[in-house]
Amino acid sequence: xxxxxxxxxxxxxxxxxxxxxxxxxxxxxxxxxxxxxxxxxxxxxxxxxxxxxxxxxxxxxxxxxxxxxxxxxxxxxxxxxxxxxxxxxxxxxxxxxxxxxxxxxxxxxxxxxxxxxxxxxxxxxxxxxxxxxxxxxxxxxxxxxxxxxxxxxxxxxxxxxxxxxxxxxxxxxxxxxxxxxxxxxxxxxxxxxxxxxxxxxxxxxxxxxxxxxxxxxxxxxxxxxxxxxxxxxxxxxxxxxxxxxxxxxxxxxxxxxxxxxxxxxxxxxxxxxxxxxxxxxxxxxxxxxxxxxxxxxxxxxxxxxxxxxxxxxxxxxxxxxxxxxxxxxxxxxxxxxxxxxxxxxxxxxxxxxxxxxxxxxxxxxxxxxxxxxxxxxxxxxxxxxxxxxxxxxxxxxxxxxxxxxxxxxxxxxxxxxxxxxxxxxxxxxxxxxxxxxxxxxxxxxxxxxxxxxxxxxxxxxxxxxxxxxxxxxxxxxxxxxxxxxxxxxxxxxxxxxxxxxxxxxxxxxxxxxxxxxxxxxxxxxxxxxxxxxxxxxxxxxxxxxxxxxxxxxxxxxxxxxxxxxxxxxxxxxxxxxxxxxxxxxxxxxxxxxxxxxxxxxxxxxxxxxxxxxxxxxxxxxxxxx
Amino acid sequence: xxxxxxxxxxxxxxxxxxxxxxxxxxxxxxxxxxxxxxxxxxxxxxxxxxxxxxxxxxxxxxxxxxxxxxxxxxxxx
Amino acid sequence: xxxxxxxxxxxxxxxxxxxxxxxxxxxxxxxxxxxxxxxxxxxxxxxxxxxxxxxxxxxxxxxxxxxxxxxxxxxxxxxxxxxxxxxxxxxxxxxxxxxxxxxxxxxxxxxxxxxxxxxxxxxxxxx
Numbered sequence: 079x080x081x082x083x084x085x086x087x088x089x090x091x092x093x094x095x096x097x098x099x100x101x102x103x104x105x106x107x108x109x110x111x112x113x114x115x116x117x118x119x120x121x122x123x124x125x126x127x128x129x130x131x132x133x134x135x136x137x138x139x140x141x142x143x144x145x146x147x148x149x150x151x152x153x154x155x156x157x158x159x160x161x162x163x164x165x166x167x168x169x170x171x172x173x174x175x176x177x178x179x180x181x182x183x184x185x186x187x188x189x190x191x192x193x194x195x196x197x198x199x200x201x202x203x204x205x206x207x208x209x210x211x212x213x214x215x216x217x218x219x220x221x222x223x224x225x226x227x228x229x230x231x232x233x234x235x236x237x238x239x240x241x242x243x244x245x246x247x248x249x250x251x252x253x254x255x256x257x258x259x260x261x262x263x264x265x266x267x268x269x270x271x272x273x274x275x276x277x278x279x280x281x282x283x284x285x286x287x288x289x290x291x292x293x294x295x296x297x298x299x300x301x302x303x304x305x306x307x308x309x310x311x312x313x314x315x316x317x318x319x320x321x322x323x324x325x326x327x328x329x330x331x332x333x334x335x336x337x338x339x340x341x342x343x344x345x346x347x348x349x350x351x352x353x354x355x356x357x358x359x360x361x362x363x364x365x366x367x368x369x370x371x372x373x374x375x376x377x378x379x380x381x382x383x384x385x386x387x388x389x390x391x392x393x394x395x396x397x398x399x400x401x402x403x404x405x406x407x408x409x410x411x412x413x414x415x416x417x418x419x420x421x422x423x424x425x426x427x428x429x430x431x432x433x434x435x436x437x438x439x440x441x442x443x444x445x446x447x448x449x450x451x452x453x454x455x456x457x458x459x460x461x462x463x464x465x466x467x468x469x470x471x472x473x474x475x476x477x478x479x480x481x482x483x484x485x486x487x488x489x490x491x492x493x494x495x496x497x498x499x500x501x502x503x504x505x506x507x508x509x510x511x512x513x514x515x516x517x518x519x520x521x522x523x524x525x526x527x528x529x530x531x532x533x534x535x536x537x538x539x540x541x542x543x544x545x546x547x548x549x550x551x552x553x554x555x556x557x558x559x560x561x562x563x564x565x566x567x568x569x570x571x572x573x574x575x576x577x578x579x580x581x582x583x584x585x586x587x588x589x590x591x592x593x594x595x596x597x598x599x600x601x602x603x604x605x606x607x608x609x610x611x612x613x614x615x616x617x618x619x620x621x622x623x624x625x626x627x628x629x630x631x632x633x634x635x636x637x638x639x640x641x642x643x644x645x646x647x648x649x650x651x652x653x654x655x656x657x658x659x660x661x662x663x664x665x666x667x668x669x670x671x672x673x674x675x676x677x678x679x680x681x682x683x684x685x686x687x688x689x690x691x692x693x694x695x696x697x698x699x700x701x702x703x
Numbered sequence: 704x705x706x707x708x709x710x711x712x713x714x715x716x717x718x719x720x721x722x723x724x725x726x727x728x729x730x731x732x733x734x735x736x737x738x739x740x741x742x743x744x745x746x747x748x749x750x751x752x753x754x755x756x757x758x759x760x761x762x763x764x765x766x767x768x769x770x771x772x773x774x775x776x777x778x779x780x
Numbered sequence: 781x782x783x784x785x786x787x788x789x790x791x792x793x794x795x796x797x798x799x800x801x802x803x804x805x806x807x808x809x810x811x812x813x814x815x816x817x818x819x820x821x822x823x824x825x826x827x828x829x830x831x832x833x834x835x836x837x838x839x840x841x842x843x844x845x846x847x848x849x850x851x852x853x854x855x856x857x858x859x860x861x862x863x864x865x866x867x868x869x870x871x872x873x874x875x876x877x878x879x880x881x882x883x884x885x886x887x888x889x890x891x892x893x894x895x896x897x898x899x900x901x902x903x904x905x906x907x
Contacts, residue, residue: 148808149795149798149799149808183810222822226821234818234819258822284812284880286807286809286812286881287807292806292808296803299802300799303795303897303899306899309712310711310753310773310774311711313756314758314772315774322750322751323777323778326776329747352758360825360826361788361791361825361826364791365793366793367795367798369793369899371791375825375826386822386825528778532778534778535717535748535775536717538747538776539748541747593778594713
């Protein structure tokens with residue numbers, strides 16, 4: 079008996095219309111535990127080599143962990159994986175809410191879709207019952223709209239994920255949406271479902287999850303909730319959620335602006351967490367079992383329309399807000415909704431839109447390309463760009479390919495300011511004075527993503543240390559200029575972050591209670607033991623993270639043609655153009671410094687000069703390829 | 704005046720010589736910024752400062768016994 | 781005394797349902813809980829929580845007198861219950877729950893595990 083696991087893997091072959099259920103293998107559980115571990119192993123082992131992301135042979139994996147759906151803070155996360163439409167390499171995406179939890183209660187720790195349905199379809203799962211149903215009437219509709227209709231048709235207790243028209247049209251940064259505000263945003267995961275003609279998955283699960291010691295789980299779970307409630311962040315952080323760091327990011331010159339050209343705005347108070355609370359918030363909306371709901375469900379009115387939306391959270395504020403120079407919270411919320419409804423990732427959309435606007439300003443694109451003049455700071459421009467992308471109309475067809483392919487096709491040196499790594503667009507942190515963050519973005523397995531490594535605090539501490547503390551805070555003046563951040567000691571800090579973050583994706587919990595709220599690892603260990611009957615040492619989880627990191631690197635070498643060091647660089651703007659304004663004016667991480675950081679990183683990881691994991695490293699981690 | 708400081712994990716991970724709770728005595732009104740200088744914490748690293756669960760800035764003046772919570776740099780979503 | 785939901789405080793987390801299932805059934809399964817959470821999305825964008833207020837209508841409709849009041853609490857006696865589910869139909873809050881694992885329905889027994897765990901202080905126990 080695998081305590082903590084539903085016990086089954088569901089496989090659906092959409093081409094053959096075949097549904098099979100297998101026992102979850104103990105070897106997989108012992109070696110990879112769950113969630114992100116299952117995804118990494120399954121993609122490596124089961125994906126036929128060198129297929130393309132939209133080929134029917136691509137697999138779409140849904141995986142939960144042993145803590146998913148259990149009585150401890152924030153166990154509602156679901157992990158998805160597939161060959162990445164953004165990079166052609168390893169791809170995964172994590173989503174909050176209640177979907178994966180329901181899959182586990184229905185009896186499935188992992189679900190693998192392969193093939194392609196003949197016509198637009200949705201999958202219905204109700205405990206043992208699995209059906210692939212016609213979705214013709216939903217095809218073309220928005221994410222919220224379809225979820226609302228499916229809930230009316232099937233019942234409110236169903237948990238639903240959907241793709242929008244962008245996923246149907248294979249936009250390379252389209253997302254999966256769920257529960258009126260949660261997304262699996264990155265890598266174009268929505269387009270993988272779109273390529274399989276799957277519009278939605280609806281699940282209802284009412285089974286018990288086998289728990290080794292339910293009384294111990296109740297006892298330790300209660301202790302964990304109590305411990306979380308006593309942390310300073312519980313009451314202090316929760317009301318604004320992630321938007322609470324907007325002013326700080328602006329003050330430390332880390333807020334991306336105008337396609338990562340500039341780094342500081344004077345309207346931060348119009349787009350921060352307080353603006354959300356004062357001007358638009360309706361409800362604190364959270365995920366399964368979460369005591370610190372980060373979601374801010376809002377109602378925003380703009381001159382072009384009003385909307386309900388969950389958000390915006392910090393990344394969206396940075397990428398659709400300051401990066402596109404939208405300077406009012408209502409406008410950002412509206413653009414957020416358009417992204418959610420059409421089904422595109424707000425981070426990538428912000429990068430693509432701002433790149434397009436910069437190209438227009440430089441005369442590379444024209445009014446005809448968009449059907450209107452577009453500009454920074456204009457909500458209608460952003461909405462128009464999003465609509466063209468999701469329908470692949472006019473220039474939207476090019477933009478839908480993501481900023482890497484779009485800039486390669488457009489030429490005119492537009493790749494210099496196409497802000498991505500490996501084909502995945504950058505997210506909400508200006509890094510020209512944050513070498514650790516820069517290195518994290520460069521070396522993340524899925525492409526530029528802050529979720530893989532977040533060390534901005536250390537970078538700022540590095541610039542804080544380099545300067546004179548008293549000068550910076552004397553007289554209570556606002557900090558005007560920051561010194562150059564320290565370069566020493568960056569690599570170990572990055573490695574630590576890169577190994578800590580996967581732990582939560584593996585277990586099936588959110589990382590927020592640990593990172594933002596400060597819950598200690600012993601709570602995860604104690605609850606894990608009560609649930610599974612097995613002991614968990616946090617350091618063993620970190621070793622598994624390192625293992626997965628190396629496995630995914632090997633996957634990228636196998637799947638991305640000519641993969642190697644050259645894929646680990648940031649775009650030229652970030653090492654050629656010093657920041658022109660704000661607290662970090664004049665700063666840059668120079669190319670030579672980038673080279674050195676990368677070389678040191680490879681060495682620390684036991685990889686060769688191209689970043690390929692060496693045999694000794696793989697053997698030490700128990701990876702046999 | 705007795706100033707009790709509660710320091711979050713995110714700040715402790717940067718200033719690893721600090722403890723979770725620290726008490727200092729001040730004998731005149733000081734701003735939060737000045738109190739941070741006393742304990743060696745750079746305000747650049749405290750995006751969220753709370754008194755009675757409400758956010759305050761580094762210019763906020765402290766004139767009586769107070770408990771201040773310092774939250775260090777945090778990730779966006 | 782009985783449960784009460786404090787309007788607009790719920791964030792939809794369902795921790796209450798987990799606590800209820802663990803205390804009353806020793807399982808981790810929110811579908812085996814005696815309160816229900818309705819999300820009102822996309823509009824107006826908040827949650828309503830349906831809890832048993834011990835109104836006693838279930839006891840009135842039970843054809844075999846299997847539901848009896850103990851102190852403030854109406855309880856279903858599983859040994860008398862014939863599984864006709866008339867109480868489920870009659871409950872004005874629709875919080876008497878049928879589950880395929882059990883022959884008899886179940887309802888809130890005022891254990892207050894939900895009140896003590898709710899991290900949003902959205903539930904209280906009142907007169």
